[in-house]
Amino acid sequence: MAIRARRYADAKAQASTNTELLWWVFMRVSGVVMVFLVLGHILMNFVLIDVNTINYQYVAGRLSNTTWKIYDWLILVLAMLHGMNGLRYVMDDWIRDPSRRFVTKAVVYSLAVLVTVVGSFSLLNHDFSKDLSQNTPTQGTMTKP
Amino acid sequence: MQVTLKILRRDPANSAKPGWQTYSVEAEPMDRVLDLLHKVKWYQDSSLAFRRSCGHGVCGSDAMVINGINRLACKTLVKDLGTVIQVEPLRGFPVEKDLVVNLDGFFSAYRAVHPYLINEESPPERERLQSPEDRARFDSSTKCILCAACTTSCPVFWVNGSYIGPAAIVQAHRFIYDSRDHGLRERMAALNASTGVWRCRTAYNCTEACPRGIPVTQTIEEVKRALLYDRF
Known part of the structure; x- marks a missing residue:
């Protein structure tokens, strides 16, 4: 199909190669994966222990373990990508003016990148094991105030 | 029975905004909406424009929004709609005239x-x-x-x-x-x-x-x- 487009957006719309199929697959896969990740998170932090007993020591104890770091980081990244792609669908569908759509997308994507970067830094760039004092219990056994 | 037929009309010659026009039509319960449109066009207001070809749900010419739902005028019976019937052109296409849209x-x-x-x-x-x-x-x-x-x-x-x-x-x-x-x-x-x-x-x-x-x-x-x- 020959591309006869006046604007970049038209050319993009008419191009037969795009990532829409891959995004469609990603939405399904990430959705299913996140159901299990988040259910596991809820089970570990709300069901198996009393959420009121969670303090910084408990969180630092968990996050000094690489497995839980990767676990939490996966939730962060998948949720951001899944949510932002959903928002991209909404913006593509409902903001008709190309310049307004561009500006809105620029703002939303910048915020998304910011949140992901800050989240990743606080998860991965900090040594939580340093914050663990030897005397304080790490497993949700703190007495209620 | 007497049916109030409201039609969203637009005349491009006057380039006016679309407006509702109300007709009172004598109808049988088993009449189709297409029959009502014919009664308006043939006996009341010949300026009304709409598409229809076979009139039996096969050609697909007379799809329109009837009481808020996309349907074929030739397959929709008056008895299923009540005595007040609203007819609009299909949404999302430019309107040529009245119920005729640019396809x-x-x-x-x-x-x-x-x-x-x-x-x-x-x-x-x-x-x-x-x-x-x-x-x-x-x-x-x-x-x-x-x-x-x-x-x-x-x-x-x-x-x-x-x-x-x-x-x-x-x-x-x-x-x-x-x-x-x-x-x-x-x-x-x-x-x-x-x-x-x-x-x-x-x-x-x-x-x-x-x-x-x-x-x-x-x-x-x-x-x-x-x-x-x-x-x-």
């Missing part, structure tokens, strides 16, 4: 999916045979009459306008799932574009609107699946 975009989307058998192999001496099971695979999508009720019920089509639309995808499905057809790659140019099947958000409006009972949303999902399996 150019609709048919260019239709042509973009190459709605005909594509098979480069030399034909056999007799016809290309197909088993009843293979024929049944795409049976529902053969029922489409191109009335545009599905496409104009789609919220993505309303706001976006460049979405290829359910009707064109149903037509593509009719050939993609035909065992004799080899034209998936040719059709992919339109279907896999960012204005193609991936724009469908499964609102299910199209399935509800189809006067032929085609499971349109399911059909669209099957076309997505065909593109997916072609890629992986």
